[in-house]
Amino acid sequence: xxxxxxxxxxxxxxxxxxxxxxxxxxxxxxxxxxxxxxxxxxxxxxxxxxxxxxxxxxxxxxxxxxxxxxxxxxxxxxxxxxxxxxxxxxxxxxxxxxxxxxxxxxxxxxxxxxxxxxxxxxxxxxxxxxxxxxxxxxxxxxxxxxxxxxxxxxxxxxxxxxxxxxxxxxxxxxxxxxxxxxxxxxxxxxxxxxxxxxxxxxxxxxxxxxxxxxxxxxxxxxxxxxxxxxxxxxxxxxxxxxxxxxxxxxxxxxxxxxxxxxxxxxxxxxxxxxxxxxxxxxxxxxxxxxxxxxxxxxxxxxxxxxxxxxxxxxxxxxxxxxxxxxxxxxxxxxxxxxxxxxxxxxxxxxxxxxxxxxxxxxxxxxxxxxxxxxxxxxxxxxxxxxxxxxxxxxxxxxxxxxxxxxxxxxxxxxxxxxxxxxxxxxxxxxxxxxxxxxxxxxxxxxxx
Amino acid sequence: xxxxxxxxxxxxxxxxxxxxxxxxxxxxxxxxxxxxxxxxxxxxxxxxxxxxxxxxxxxxxxxxxxxxxxxxxxxxxxxxxxxxxxxxxxxxxxxxxxxxxxxxxxxxxxxxxxxxxxxxxxxxxxxxxxxxxxxxxxxxxxxxxxxxxxxxxxxxxxxxxxxxxxxxxxxxxxxxxxxxxxxxxxxxxxxxxxxxxxxxxxxxxxxxxxxxxxxxxxxxxxxxxxxxxxxxxxxxxxxxxxxxxxxxxxxxxxxxxxxxxxxxxxxxxxxxxxxxxxxxxxxxxxxxxxxxxxxxxxxxxxxxxxxxxxxxxxxxxxxxxxxxxxxxxxxxxxxxxxxxxxxxxxxxxxxxxxxxxxxxxxxxxxxxxxxxxxxxxxxxxxxxxxxxxxxxxxxxxxxxxxxxxxxxxxxxxxxxxxxxxxxxxxxxxxxxxxxxxxxxxxxxxxxxxxxxxxxxxxxxxxxxxxxxxxxxxxxxxxxxxxxxxx
Numbered sequence: 001x002x003x004x005x006x007x008x009x010x011x012x013x014x015x016x017x018x019x020x021x022x023x024x025x026x027x028x029x030x031x032x033x034x035x036x037x038x039x040x041x042x043x044x045x046x047x048x049x050x051x052x053x054x055x056x057x058x059x060x061x062x063x064x065x066x067x068x069x070x071x072x073x074x075x076x077x078x079x080x081x082x083x084x085x086x087x088x089x090x091x092x093x094x095x096x097x098x099x100x101x102x103x104x105x106x107x108x109x110x111x112x113x114x115x116x117x118x119x120x121x122x123x124x125x126x127x128x129x130x131x132x133x134x135x136x137x138x139x140x141x142x143x144x145x146x147x148x149x150x151x152x153x154x155x156x157x158x159x160x161x162x163x164x165x166x167x168x169x170x171x172x173x174x175x176x177x178x179x180x181x182x183x184x185x186x187x188x189x190x191x192x193x194x195x196x197x198x199x200x201x202x203x204x205x206x207x208x209x210x211x212x213x214x215x216x217x218x219x220x221x222x223x224x225x226x227x228x229x230x231x232x233x234x235x236x237x238x239x240x241x242x243x244x245x246x247x248x249x250x251x252x253x254x255x256x257x258x259x260x261x262x263x264x265x266x267x268x269x270x271x272x273x274x275x276x277x278x279x280x281x282x283x284x285x286x287x288x289x290x291x292x293x294x295x296x297x298x299x300x301x302x303x304x305x306x307x308x309x310x311x312x313x314x315x316x317x318x319x320x321x322x323x324x325x326x327x328x329x330x331x332x333x334x335x336x337x338x339x340x341x342x343x344x345x346x347x348x349x350x351x352x353x354x355x356x357x358x359x360x361x362x363x364x365x366x367x368x369x370x371x372x373x374x375x376x377x378x379x380x381x382x383x384x385x386x387x388x389x390x391x392x393x394x395x396x397x398x399x400x401x402x403x404x405x406x407x408x409x410x411x412x413x414x415x416x417x418x419x420x421x422x423x424x425x426x427x428x429x430x431x432x433x434x435x436x437x438x439x440x441x442x443x444x445x446x447x448x
Numbered sequence: 449x450x451x452x453x454x455x456x457x458x459x460x461x462x463x464x465x466x467x468x469x470x471x472x473x474x475x476x477x478x479x480x481x482x483x484x485x486x487x488x489x490x491x492x493x494x495x496x497x498x499x500x501x502x503x504x505x506x507x508x509x510x511x512x513x514x515x516x517x518x519x520x521x522x523x524x525x526x527x528x529x530x531x532x533x534x535x536x537x538x539x540x541x542x543x544x545x546x547x548x549x550x551x552x553x554x555x556x557x558x559x560x561x562x563x564x565x566x567x568x569x570x571x572x573x574x575x576x577x578x579x580x581x582x583x584x585x586x587x588x589x590x591x592x593x594x595x596x597x598x599x600x601x602x603x604x605x606x607x608x609x610x611x612x613x614x615x616x617x618x619x620x621x622x623x624x625x626x627x628x629x630x631x632x633x634x635x636x637x638x639x640x641x642x643x644x645x646x647x648x649x650x651x652x653x654x655x656x657x658x659x660x661x662x663x664x665x666x667x668x669x670x671x672x673x674x675x676x677x678x679x680x681x682x683x684x685x686x687x688x689x690x691x692x693x694x695x696x697x698x699x700x701x702x703x704x705x706x707x708x709x710x711x712x713x714x715x716x717x718x719x720x721x722x723x724x725x726x727x728x729x730x731x732x733x734x735x736x737x738x739x740x741x742x743x744x745x746x747x748x749x750x751x752x753x754x755x756x757x758x759x760x761x762x763x764x765x766x767x768x769x770x771x772x773x774x775x776x777x778x779x780x781x782x783x784x785x786x787x788x789x790x791x792x793x794x795x796x797x798x799x800x801x802x803x804x805x806x807x808x809x810x811x812x813x814x815x816x817x818x819x820x821x822x823x824x825x826x827x828x829x830x831x832x833x834x835x836x837x838x839x840x841x842x843x844x845x846x847x848x849x850x851x852x853x854x855x856x857x858x859x860x861x862x863x864x865x866x867x868x869x870x871x872x873x874x875x876x877x878x879x880x881x882x883x884x885x886x887x888x889x890x891x892x893x894x895x896x897x898x899x900x901x902x903x904x905x906x907x908x909x910x911x912x913x914x915x916x917x918x919x920x921x922x923x924x925x926x927x928x929x930x931x932x933x934x
Binding site: 002035036037038039040041042043044045046047048049050051052053054056066067068069070071072073074082085086089092093094096098122123124126127128130131134142144145146148174175176178185251252253327328329330364365366367368369370371372373375377378379381398400401402403404441443444445446447448 | 486488491492493494495496497498499500501502504512513514515516517518519520528529532533535536537538539540541542543544545572573574577581594595599631633634636637638716717718719720721722724727806807808843844845846847848849851852854856874876878880909910929932933934
């Protein structure tokens with residue numbers, strides 16, 4: 001098995017690019033290795049391991065013309081060729097008066113983001129975790145999901161004298177319990193594989209599938225909903241994509257444009273992006289090498305800010321917050337470590353205080369209906385329940401929501417006291433609590 | 449063609465896997481080059497040019513799969529990767545399962561390449577940038593336009609597959625795409641128009657001639673004017689009505705509500721935890737009425753120039769054309785060598801593709817086509833008293849069994865008394881798969897039929913993006929719910 005390449009070797013290889021005869025060069029190196037064990041029909045059916053390495057070189061010519069080229073090789077001669085290619089692109093590119101220049105060196109906080117045991121997890125340990133999870137399944141119920149362990153190294157260095165290096169690990173488990181006419185789902189992501197307990201996760205998924213047996217049809221319409229953290233994360237991550245980035249803000253496409261200082265959500269809603277939080281999965285710097293700052297986006301319901309990279313910050317007369325994506329980047333900066341502040345309620349409290357409503361485990365295949373109004377649509381899946389008189393009455397067949405996400409956050413009545421990191425199909429992970437929301441709109445139903 | 453030293457590396461990886469204990473092994477080298485160019489307004493947003501190369505080793509040990517992929521192609525590293533693939537496969541024994549059985553497949557030695565007229569990587573970068581800046585400038589001449597975007601993407605995949613059964617397949621696939629988008633930004637809404645299609649344009653297994661055939665520059669004023677006009681257009685009303693879809697939107701409708709549900713791995717639950725399953729089951733073959741008599745669906749990886757075409761899939765199965773739905777009756781799944789025997793099929797129909805060297809092949813759509821009918825857009829509109837004509841996808845969503853869907857389009861027009869009338873903004877429609885296809889009562893003829901590339905089909909964990917396509921002509925559907933609001 002592989003392991004870390006290390007800062008020294010990555011930096012030494014990057015030197016092959018930094019020597020190019022350009023006005024400036026930035027090198028972004030990624031090294032990633034790890035295993036993913038997928039299971040379905042209660043057995044391991046896809047079991048994989050991979051290792052990749054990439055050097056992405058940005059070259060500057062004539063002061064403000066840039067080009068980017070990359071190679072997936074640790075060979076210095078390939079990295080040098082990528083630099084030459086990047087420079088040849090820069091030479092024919094039109095001038096960019098908005099080019100902010102390469103980032104200067106900035107102090108990067110060292111965080112405990114790497115767990116050697118997770119990075120070195122052998123295939124047998126991932127397979128054993130699957131077997132442990134499946135051990136919780138009763139007869140007649142099938143299990144599906146994944147166990148993944150990954151190590152990453154990222155280096156940013158440039159002819160400005162900048163050098164930032166980070167090493168992270170990530171482990172994830174998902175468990176889907178499938179019964180005859182119901183299902184239940186749980187997913188967890190952590191830095192350390194040892195922090196994940198497949199037995200506990202599996203029993204939770206199995207419990208959901210048990211409780212949602214014989215789901216009843218229910219009419220579409222507006223309901224009070226209790227969104228479990230995974231469902232909250234869907235709203236959070238779409239808001240991040242649609243409006244918390246500096247580019248869409250500068251262009252007026254963001255729902256935050258012209259709204260700073262205005263009340264957009266309920267008092268109990270505070271949303272930040274913070275890669276440096278001890279329980280976040282991100283790196284303490286961005287892909288320009290700028291230290292990642294904690295940015296308050298919504299503070300007690302009031303719009304307070306967006307995240308910036310160097311180009312969008314320059315245009316707005318602001319400073320980078322350390323949220324650049326890898327170059328070239330037509331999408332602008334994005335918040336990759338979103339989190340919603342916790343409240344004081346437990347999911348049980350929320351259920352107990354609900355006369356009639358729906359408990360939603362997670363959403364599926366959500367997408368944007370209207371970006372500026374933040375209208376989203378998607379399906380519920382894997383555990384949707386009717387709540388009556390403060391108790392879970394029974395499972396229901398799945399529904400399609402078509403809902404303004406900001407309006408939903410304005411209608412929040414309670415925020416959960418605990419958070420979980422969840423992934424959304426098209427994005428990374430975010431940390432979110434459960435929410436209780438009134439008047440959440442479901443536009444249609446389905447057959448299961 | 450893959451150089452001989454690379455072939456030797458692949459053979460070494462294959463030998464190492466067999467020596468380590470694999471009863472079956474394949475080793476697949478893939479080198480992919482790409483160039484992406486993005487222009488916004490009068491600025492080049494970036495040129496992304498790069499290449500990646502590596503070897504993926506897939507093995508069966510004790511009846512279970514294992515896989516290891518690496519970009520580090522030193523001999524020692526390849527040997528370690530092959531041994532690791534075997535170790536990974538052995539670990540799969542922690543859970544009990546029936547041994548993997550592969551459908552028979554002749555071991556072929558073949559070379560195949562996309563036929564192109566003009567190598568897109570040989571066209572001067574400054575000429576491509578100039579074309580995109582021209583296209584953007586034409587859109588920006590329209591008063592009220594917020595943002596003009598133009599982009600091009602090119603890929604070349606060179607691969608060599610060797611299997612322990614003796615297959616040796618060398619393929620080179622070249623793909624090109626381009627498009628423009630005009631955005632009008634209002635107080636409450638952003639409206640957009642794209643050409644030739646949304647999500648970065650129109651893609652094909654062709655060379656730069658594919659881009660030259662598009663009028664990216666000339667179309668700019670029209671789509672920019674439409675984007676601006678949409679801000680003030682009335683909203684598509686909520687109602688049940690006759691819906692006519694243009695071919696690009698219908699391509700995505702085919703993709704989501706036919707292409708994915710017919711993937712046999714989904715049907716067998718192999719994607720259950722992530723992308724979901726399918727409402728279809730093996731006994732539905734030959735029995736399930738999927739749509740009206742007009743619905744004929746083929747899976748055809750042999751269509752020249754189509755984005756989902758290739759010579760051989762990543763299991764070495766030769767590209768073919770299959771009848772998926774015939775006169776509305778469901779006939780055949782998309783399958784692999786592993787899944788075909790599970791439903792009693794003797795052979796795979798050749799749809800296994802991996803997005804990179806670092807991931808395993810999965811069942812992927814090829815070119816999933818709604819075969820042409822005998823109508824035309826003009827005739828369908830002229831025959832419609834009340835309805836809506838929608839064009840160009842903007843949003844899509846469908847449930848985990850591919851039943852309940854909701855699509856948004858960029859633009860629509862009201863149809864009254866056989867004529868296309870006023871423009872409508874924020875059009876969308878919703879339905880259930882079988883009901884929707886059963887309501888189809890007209891499909892355009894081959895004169896209006898074209899293959900639309902979908903370059904962003906997501907599936908699997910880790911996520912893989914496949915480039916697939918759909919041949920479609922405009923079609924009409926009765927009794928569809930449109931104007932869905934929250």
